Amino acid sequence: MAPTDNAPSPDVWRAAVAEFIATLLFIFLGAGTVVVTGGLIKEGLTSARLVAIAVAHGLAIALLVAATARVSGGHINPAVTFGALITGKINLQRAMTYVVAQLLGAVVGAGLLTLVIPAAAQGNLGAHGLGAGITPGGGLVAEIVLTFALVFVVFATAVDPKGPGHLAPLAIGFTILVDHLAGVPITGAGMNPARTFGPALVAGAWDNHWIYWIGPLVGAALAAWIYEFVFLRSEK
Numbered sequence: 001m002a003p004t005d006n007a008p009s010p011d012v013w014r015a016a017v018a019e020f021i022a023t024l025l026f027i028f029l030g031a032g033t034v035v036v037t038g039g040l041i042k043e044g045l046t047s048a049r050l051v052a053i054a055v056a057h058g059l060a061i062a063l064l065v066a067a068t069a070r071v072s073g074g075h076i077n078p079a080v081t082f083g084a085l086i087t088g089k090i091n092l093q094r095a096m097t098y099v100v101a102q103l104l105g106a107v108v109g110a111g112l113l114t115l116v117i118p119a120a121a122q123g124n125l126g127a128h129g130l131g132a133g134i135t136p137g138g139g140l141v142a143e144i145v146l147t148f149a150l151v152f153v154v155f156a157t158a159v160d161p162k163g164p165g166h167l168a169p170l171a172i173g174f175t176i177l178v179d180h181l182a183g184v185p186i187t188g189a190g191m192n193p194a195r196t197f198g199p200a201l202v203a204g205a206w207d208n209h210w211i212y213w214i215g216p217l218v219g220a221a222l223a224a225w226i227y228e229f230v231f232l233r234s235e236k
Contacts, residue, residue: 008097015072015094016101022064022076023102027109027198029060031126035113039121045185054180057189062173069158069169077192078102079216083151083224089159099194106198114202127205128188128196128212136208139187143215144222146179147191151223160232191216 008016033056043049065074073090075081078099085095110125130139153175157168164171176191183189190196196212199205 008093012094012097016097018068018071019075019098020101020105022068023105023194024109026060026064026076027106027195028112030057030195031110031199032113034126035117035122039117039123050181050184053184054177057180058173058177061176062169065172066169078194079147079192079220080151080154082217083220086221087224087228102194103197106194107201110198110202124205125199125203127199127203128190129207130187131185134186136211139208139211140215142183142186143190143211144219146183146189147216147219148223149179150175150191151220152227155224155227
């Protein structure tokens with residue numbers, strides 16, 4: 001039966017499934033690394049653990065973006081989807097479908113961690129939180145800047161038709177990696193409301209949760225608008 005005018009088309013559903021799977025795997029691998037190194041190996045935030053967390057998140061995103069780019073664009077992040085929406089790269093229906101799929105995938109990914117990791121080692125399942133001495137205002141600024149860097153690279157490589165699209169997964173993955181090296185001690189390096197939401201919901205860890213929505217959405221909007229109007233539309 002053909003889809004109705006108000007129902008997402010089959011390609012949107014396929015894209016949503018890709019976003020669900022990719023976000024699920026990202027949470028399981030990224031947050032899983034936080035839990036394994038902190039709960040099972042019982043390390044504090046040493047330099048070695050910081051690098052492990054950053055590499056795990058960066059490589060996971062690089063691989064998952066490469067795997068889903070053809071189907072959904074490889075967003076795997078409501079902030080990236082928001083940036084695409086406000087610059088007209090996708091419509092509202094597709095954006096909403098993506099975000100729901102991303103959030104559901106994040107919850108399922110965090111839930112799977114509870115089935116794998118012993119309860120005593122689960123902690124907060126890698127949910128994000130502010131570092132020692134970091135104020136909510138400072139955390140908000142950090143999330144804006146970190147997400148700005150991510151979405152700016154997404155637009156420069158994956159969105160810009162003249163950009164190096166074949167390098168987009170690697171460039172995005174390295175941006176995630178570098179952002180984690182700088183941001184984990186400050187905010188946990190959210191940049192992705194779904195990455196924050198899944199573990200927060202399953203573990204009940206909601207402290208300063210608003211930062212991890214407002215910061216990434218503002219950072220994504222600024223990066224998307226600047227790249228769209230300064231670099232893309234100015235060349236037309």
